[in-house]
Amino acid sequence: MKKAGRKTNDIILQTITKIVVFIIMIFSLYLFFAGHNAPGGGFIGGLMTSSAIVLLLIAYDVKTVKKILPVNYIMMTAVGLFIAVMTGVGSFIFGVPFLTHTFGHFHLPVLGDTELATAVLFDLGVYLVVIGVTMTIIQTIGETE
Amino acid sequence: MIVISKILIGYLILQGAILSLISSIGILRLPDVYTRNHAASKAATLGVISIMLGVFLYFWLIEGHVNTQVLLGIVFVFLTAPVAGHLISRAAYHTNTPLWKNSVQDELKQAKKGK
Numbered sequence: 001m002k003k004a005g006r007k008t009n010d011i012i013l014q015t016i017t018k019i020v021v022f023i024i025m026i027f028s029l030y031l032f033f034a035g036h037n038a039p040g041g042g043f044i045g046g047l048m049t050s051s052a053i054v055l056l057l058i059a060y061d062v063k064t065v066k067k068i069l070p071v072n073y074i075m076m077t078a079v080g081l082f083i084a085v086m087t088g089v090g091s092f093i094f095g096v097p098f099l100t101h102t103f104g105h106f107h108l109p110v111l112g113d114t115e116l117a118t119a120v121l122f123d124l125g126v127y128l129v130v131i132g133v134t135m136t137i138i139q140t141i142g143e144t145e
Numbered sequence: 146m147i148v149i150s151k152i153l154i155g156y157l158i159l160q161g162a163i164l165s166l167i168s169s170i171g172i173l174r175l176p177d178v179y180t181r182n183h184a185a186s187k188a189a190t191l192g193v194i195s196i197m198l199g200v201f202l203y204f205w206l207i208e209g210h211v212n213t214q215v216l217l218g219i220v221f222v223f224l225t226a227p228v229a230g231h232l233i234s235r236a237a238y239h240t241n242t243p244l245w246k247n248s249v250q251d252e253l254k255q256a257k258k259g260k
Contacts, residue, residue, distance in 0.1 A: 016224055016225065
């Protein structure tokens with residue numbers, strides 16, 4: 001991770017990072033959504049998204065990345081935990097045990113007949129927690145002198 | 146059709162494996178960091194790309210399943226492996242790793258001195 005304000009000519013790394021970050025982000029989102037029926041899921045998707053952010057941190061300095069992605073990662077962890085707990089609590093509304101998940105077929109405008117499961121919401125919580133924790137660890141280590 | 150595709154796939158996989166072997170022999174036998182890095186980043190990249198293309202064609206032509214992840218992987222390796230080689234070489238140069246003793250020219254040294 002580079003210190004802010006140091007002059008280096010990393011033009012090749014920075015140019016390729018601009019392209020490659022999008023590939024990694026798209027692949028991590030693919031892994032996140034594919035988790036129900038194929039290898040993947042919230043954990044590996046979150047790790048891959050944070051690896052894309054780490055690549056940005058390597059190519060640019062901490063200040064620039066904070067400007068590109070103004071995210072408070074500790075809040076992100078909290079929001080992820082909240083979502084994961086609320087998917088469990090939400091099952092009480094229907095009078096079923098904690099963390100009971102269900103799914104159904106819906107007709108979406110563009111995608112057609114799609115199977116939507118509430119387990120994806122739990123996975124979204126895991127995804128946010130993994131990104132939040134990984135980025136908190138890396139930024140905390142990177143910022144200490 | 147199946148026979149042609151099997152020959153093509155076999156050729157691609159074999160080419161990739163042989164290129165990777167050549168690249169590892171190059172890493173063992175070449176004299177300094179820069180030449181070794183040259184062997185590692187070029188031959189191994191083409192080797193891996195050949196193997197992945199063979200895998201893609203196998204699943205496409207024989208199993209009838211188009212796997213875009215492999216294509217994305219080919220693009221990704223093609224983009225990133227040379228950059229990784231460049232960064233390793235640059236880091237080696239800036240930490241004053243010596244060139245091979247029979248090297249004749251070092252223009253970057255003059256450019257760095259002039260700055």
